[in-house]
Amino acid sequence: MDDLTAARQLYDTVADSYVRRLPDASFEAGEDLAIIGRFAALIPSDARVLDAGCGTGRMQPVLRSLLPAHRAVGVDLSDEMLRHARLAYPQARFDRGELAALPYPDASFDAVFAWYSIIHTAPADLAEVFAELRRVLADGGAALFGFQHGSGERRRSEAYGHAVELRAHLHSVDDVSSELERVGFVSIESVVRPARPGEAQDQGFVLVRAV
DSSP, X not given: OOHHHHHHHHXXXXXXXXXXXXXXXXXXXXXXXXXXXXXXXXXXXXXXXXXXXXXXXXXXXXXXXXXXTOEEEEEESOHHHHHHHHHHOTTSEEEEOBTTBOSSOTTOEEEEEEESOSTTSOGGGHHHHHHHHHHHEEEEEEEEEEEEBSSSEEEEEEETTEEEEEEEEOBOHHHHHHHHHHTTEEEEEEEEEOOOTTOSSOEEEEEEEEO
16 A cells, blocks of 8 residues: 555544544644744735645644735645544635645645645655645745654554554655755755654754745
8 A cells, every 4th residue: 555545544544533632733832833933924924825734724723823814725635634624614725635746726825834744755755745836836935844853664553542554754854955955945944843752753844935
């Protein structure tokens, strides 16, 4: 089973439990929210923002607080996660799609918010995903990526109260920045946040602009 099929099945299975256990951004550290704030400061308050790998849309209130007039579009591969997003945030648009094959025309968005959405993308496939995100982002637009920092894979047999086969990829901020620069982005900031209690890995964040 390929990574995308496995991820889709995983999130369809755990969606109901996920939204109960992780309903909003209260888990995020202050440093995490701070870099989201710096991302938001780079774009207009009415920007059209692609929430790439939006899941249940739980980060929408954070974006709305920083960008009150932003026009939100979320995309995710899990129908069940999208069902929760549409119920919770009817003012936003949520579409089913894959990051490497987005259902949008060129330069459709002013910003891309990819919060832990590349963790199921193997390092060898990052360039394809990043090129597609660059395609739908207008010149000068900003993009923010969050992910577990490191190398190799992370595997679990339980997630959100379900017995599952969870496989996620770790990425380094240097590798992510390098791949983004190859497809038309320029780096603004890279951050590695040390793991907090309960976190298995350090967290990585890369903020870039399309050129």
